[in-house]
Amino acid sequence: MSTLTYREAVARGMAQEMRRDDRVVFLGEDVAAAGGVFKATVGLLEEFGPARVRDTPISEQAILGAAMGAAMTGLRPIAEIMFSDFFAVCWDLVANEIAKSRYMSDGQVSFPLVIRSANGAGVRFGAQHSQSVENWAMAVPGLKVVAPSTPRDVVGLLAAAIRDPDPVLFFEQKSLYATKGEIEDGEIVEPLGVAKIVSGGDDATIVALAAMVPRAVAAANRLEAEHGIRCSVVDVRSLVPLDTATILSEVARTGRLFTVEENPRLCGWGAEIASIVAEEAYGSLRGPIVRITTPHVPLPAADALEDHMLPSVARIAETVRTSLEDA
Amino acid sequence: MTRSLNTPAELYGRMRLIREFEETALRLVKSGDIVGGIHPYIGEEAVAVGVCAALADDDLITSTHRGHGHVLAKGADPARMLAELAGRTTGLNAGRGGSMHAADVGLGILGANAIVGAAAPIAAGAAWASQRARSGRVVVTFFGDGGLNQGVLLETMNLASLWKLPVIFVCENNGYATTMPISTGLAGSAVARAQGFGIPGETVDGMDAVDIRSAAAAAVERARAGAGPSFLECLTYRFGPHHTMEQRIRLSYRPAEEVERWRLRDPLVIQAARITPQEREEADARAAAILAAAREFALASPHPDPADALDYLYASGMRGRGGEG
Numbered sequence: 001m002s003t004l005t006y007r008e009a010v011a012r013g014m015a016q017e018m019r020r021d022d023r024v025v026f027l028g029e030d031v032a033a034a035g036g037v038f039k040a041t042v043g044l045l046e047e048f049g050p051a052r053v054r055d056t057p058i059s060e061q062a063i064l065g066a067a068m069g070a071a072m073t074g075l076r077p078i079a080e081i082m083f084s085d086f087f088a089v090c091w092d093l094v095a096n097e098i099a100k101s102r103y104m105s106d107g108q109v110s111f112p113l114v115i116r117s118a119n120g121a122g123v124r125f126g127a128q129h130s131q132s133v134e135n136w137a138m139a140v141p142g143l144k145v146v147a148p149s150t151p152r153d154v155v156g157l158l159a160a161a162i163r164d165p166d167p168v169l170f171f172e173q174k175s176l177y178a179t180k181g182e183i184e185d186g187e188i189v190e191p192l193g194v195a196k197i198v199s200g201g202d203d204a205t206i207v208a209l210a211a212m213v214p215r216a217v218a219a220a221n222r223l224e225a226e227h228g229i230r231c232s233v234v235d236v237r238s239l240v241p242l243d244t245a246t247i248l249s250e251v252a253r254t255g256r257l258f259t260v261e262e263n264p265r266l267c268g269w270g271a272e273i274a275s276i277v278a279e280e281a282y283g284s285l286r287g288p289i290v291r292i293t294t295p296h297v298p299l300p301a302a303d304a305l306e307d308h309m310l311p312s313v314a315r316i317a318e319t320v321r322t323s324l325e326d327a
Numbered sequence: 328m329t330r331s332l333n334t335p336a337e338l339y340g341r342m343r344l345i346r347e348f349e350e351t352a353l354r355l356v357k358s359g360d361i362v363g364g365i366h367p368y369i370g371e372e373a374v375a376v377g378v379c380a381a382l383a384d385d386d387l388i389t390s391t392h393r394g395h396g397h398v399l400a401k402g403a404d405p406a407r408m409l410a411e412l413a414g415r416t417t418g419l420n421a422g423r424g425g426s427m428h429a430a431d432v433g434l435g436i437l438g439a440n441a442i443v444g445a446a447a448p449i450a451a452g453a454a455w456a457s458q459r460a461r462s463g464r465v466v467v468t469f470f471g472d473g474g475l476n477q478g479v480l481l482e483t484m485n486l487a488s489l490w491k492l493p494v495i496f497v498c499e500n501n502g503y504a505t506t507m508p509i510s511t512g513l514a515g516s517a518v519a520r521a522q523g524f525g526i527p528g529e530t531v532d533g534m535d536a537v538d539i540r541s542a543a544a545a546a547v548e549r550a551r552a553g554a555g556p557s558f559l560e561c562l563t564y565r566f567g568p569h570h571t572m573e574q575r576i577r578l579s580y581r582p583a584e585e586v587e588r589w590r591l592r593d594p595l596v597i598q599a600a601r602i603t604p605q606e607r608e609e610a611d612a613r614a615a616a617i618l619a620a621a622r623e624f625a626l627a628s629p630h631p632d633p634a635d636a637l638d639y640l641y642a643s644g645m646r647g648r649g650g651e652g
Contacts, residue, residue, distance in 0.1 A: 025459070061448060064448070065451065066448050066455055067452060068449050072453060073437075074456050104420060104438070106421040106422075106424070108431070109432050142647075164643065165641075
C-alpha cells in the first residue's frame with residue numbers, strides 16, 4: 001500500500017499502461033519536460049522517452065487530430081487538453097471527427113484513444129479555466145465519459161480507458177488533484193460503466209460525480225449526525241457507459257433521488273439520470289427528483305463567488321433535508 | 328480494378344474513370360437515386376490521379392467533401408463507391424458515410440471528411456504513427472483553397488514541420504471557396520504560408536497529371552527520406568457547381584466565359600494528347616463499361632435495414648442509448 005495524491009495517481013495509471021503496451025503514447029501542452037501544469041505527468045518523459053511522451057505547441061486541434069490519426073493506424077494515444085474549457089477550441093475534432101468516424105465508416109476503424117483534461121472549479125482561475133464540461137461530452141454519441149473521484153479510481157479507470165477500444169474523455173477534477181488516498185501495489189484496472197455505492201442509507205439516494213462525491217458523502221454524514229437521515233451515496237464514475245442498474249436499484253430501495261453536479265444546470269448530466277429514473281422507476285419514487293447543481297452562469301473568479309456557485313456540503317444537506325421533510 | 332498508375336494511358340484511364348463516375352453520379356442525383364447530392368470533382372481529376380500515381384499501395388490519404396476523385400484514384404471500387412452514394416448496404420461504408428465520408432481503410436483511404444481542413448491533423452497523426460513504426464508510409468492530405476483559411480491547417484503544418492512528419496499537403500486551388508473567389512479570401516499566397524512553417528512549397532499546373540505526379544514524387548521521396556512535409560498547390564478548376572444543390576437554387580458567381588476558358592484546359596484532353604487514339608478509345612470504353620456495371624450494381628443493391636442502424640458506434644459493442652424502441 002502507498003498513499004498517493006490524485007495528481008500522482010494520473011502518472012501512475014499512465015505509467016502502468018505505458019509499461020504494458022508500447023503502442024501507448026502521450027502528447028499535449030507542457031506535459032513532457034515540465035511534467036504537466038498540474039504536475040500530473042511527472043516522470044513519464046524520463047521513463048518512456050521523448051518519442052512516446054511529446055510536448056506539443058499550443059494547438060489543441062492539431063493535438064486531437066494527431067491523436068486520432070495515430071489511433072487509426074496502430075497507436076493508442078493519450079492526449080491532454082490542459083483545461084477542459086479548451087475543448088471549445090477543438091470540439092470539431094471531438095464531436096465531428098473522433099466521435100463519428102467509426103460509425104460513418106461502418107466500423108472499418110476504431111479509435112482507441114484517451115483525452116485527459118483538467119475539469120472544473122477550485123483554483124479561482126475564472127470562467128475560461130474553471131467550468132465543468134462533462135455534460136458537453138455526454139451529449140455526443142460515440143464518446144465514453146469518465147470522471148474519477150479518488151486516486152485509486154484515477155489509476156484504475158484511466159487504465160481501463162487506455163485499454164478500451166473506443167475514445168474516452170477522462171475528466172480529472174482540478175479541485176481533487178491534491179487529495180490523497182491509499183492505493184495497493186500492483187496493477188489496478190477498474191471496469192468502465194460501474195457506479196460505486198460509497199455510503200449506505202435507506203432514506204434517499206444521492207448520485208454524485210468527481211469532486212461532488214466527497215461533498216455528497218460529507219453531506220450524508222452531516223444529515224445522519226444532525227438529523228438522523230440516512231442517505232446512500234452513489235459515485236457515478238462513468239457517464240458513458242452509465243450504470244443505470246445501480247442507480248435504479250438504489251432509487252427503488254430509497255424512493256428518493258438527488259443529483260449533485262458541478263456542471264451548469266441546463267442539460268447537466270443529472271437531467272439525463274432524472275429522466276431515466278422518471279421513466280423506469282417512477283413507481284418507486286416517494287417524492288420529487290431534485291437536482292443540486294452549479295447555477296447556469298459562467299464561473300466567476302472571486303473565491304467568495306465561486307464557492308457560492310458550487311454545490312456545497314451545507315447546500316446539499318439542506319436541500320436533501322427540506323425536500324424529505326416537505327414530501 | 329487495377330491500382331497501377333504508371334503509363335500515360337493508365338493516368339488517362341483513371342481520370343476518365345473519375346469523370347465517368349461523376350457524370351453517372353450526377354444523373355443519379357437528378358433521378359433521385361442519390362439523395363443529398365454531391366460535390367462533383369469534374370475538372371480536377373488530374374490532381375487526384377497525379378498525386379496518387381506517386382504513392383505506393385500502402386501509403387495513406389485523407390480527403391475532402393469533394394472526395395470522389397481522391398478515393399477512386401487511390402483504388403476504391405467504383406461500384407461500391409456509387410452504392411455508398413446511393414445509400415446501399417454494398418457501399419464502401421454500407422451507407423453510413425455517404426458522398427462526403429467514403430473510406431476504405433484497407434486501401435489506405437482514411438476517409439473523406441466534410442469539415443474543411445479537419446482531415447489535415449488526422450493525416451499528421453497517421454504520419455506520426457508511420458514515423459514511429461519506421462514503416463516508410465507517407466500520408467497525403469488533400470484540401471481546397473478554402474481550407475487554407477482554417478486554423479486547424481495552420482496548426483497542423485506547424486506540428487508536421489516541427490516533428491518532420493512524412494505528410495504531404497496537397498492544396499487543390501480551384502479558385503473558389505464555395506462561391507468566394509480566392510482573391511477575396513486569401514491574403515498572401517498559399518505556398519508562402521507553407522514556407523512560413525519551413526515547409527517547401529511549390530505551385531504546379533493542376534490540369535496536368537504528369538506535372539503533378541513529378542512534383543508529388545519529389546515530395547514523397549523527401550517524406551520517405553525522413554526530411555519532413557512538403558506542400559503542393561495545384562492550380563485547377565471545377566467545371567461544375569460547388570454542390571449539386573447549387574443548380575437548383577441557381578447560385579451565380581462565376582462568369583460563363585471564365586468557365587469556358589478553363590474548359591479549354593480540360594485535364595483529360597491534356598493527357599489524351601500523350602496517348603494514341605486507340606488507347607484513348609479503349610480507356611473511354613472501359614470506363615463506360617465499368618460505370619454501367621457499377622450503376623447496375625448500386626441500384627440493385629439493398630437499402631440498409633434500420634434494425635442495425637445503431638451498430639458500429641462503439642468498438643466495444645456498446646450501443647447508443649435510446650435505440651431500444
